């Protein structure tokens with residue numbers, strides 16, 4: 001019988017509320033589900049905007065192995081230097097060639113299996129990034145052949161573009177998942193050639209919000225169409241995460257399950 005690994009993926013973690021929910025529950029989830037490796041999206045860790053060494057360390061201490069990123073990557077200027085110092089950080093592979101950091105990394109699971117994490121960003125409604133499909137192909141070429149487990153965070157707005165990536169990498173990645181929209185989708189599946197897929201993991205944040213931000217200010221911008229600061233909601237976070245079970249030899253997914261820890 002082949003060996004399988006349970007991997008946990010957490011989507012966008014919003015500010016103090018998200019960090020606090022993970023401090024309360026992540027170590028227990030890792031034990032309860034026998035999780036060998038945990039990836040989270042860190043682009044909103046620092047009050048909703050980017051990440052600092054301090055908040056990233058909080059996540060690493062709780063058991064997060066790799067932090068992926070997105071369009072808020074450079075919101076905190078210190079991260080421009082920090083990312084080059086620590087290979088537990090990745091940023092989208094299809095950022096400008098001038099961007100610091102790396103688009104993929106390989107780290108070891110608790111049981112010693114090598115796991116690659118690739119980060120991509122979408123082009124639809126997002127920004128002038130390079131082609132994520134070509135970047136994904138390049139990442140898979142660069143990742144050493146002895147790494148069979150590959151997780152891909154496709155940070156994108158458009159569901160269709162994320163689904164396209166899921167099929168583009170079917171049979172070549174273990175799990176292709178979306179982040180960025182902050183809303184969990186219930187379309188988790190395992191594709192024909194063994195790649196697990198979900199359009200968005202969902203945020204770890206207060207859902208009494210507009211994608212993690214205080215309703216009043218966000219709604220003011222929509223209704224009045226005048227400038228207003230976004231402020232993250234700082235309490236009452238729910239955790240949304242997804243566990244994938246992966247065959248350690250082939251890297252193919254055998255199961256996928258959404259996990260929800262509601263706000264107390």
Ligand SMILES: [Fe+2]
Nearest residue numbers: 012043044180
């Ligand atoms: Fe986000």
Ligand SMILES: [Fe+2]
Nearest residue numbers: 070071072180
């Ligand atoms: Fe984003």
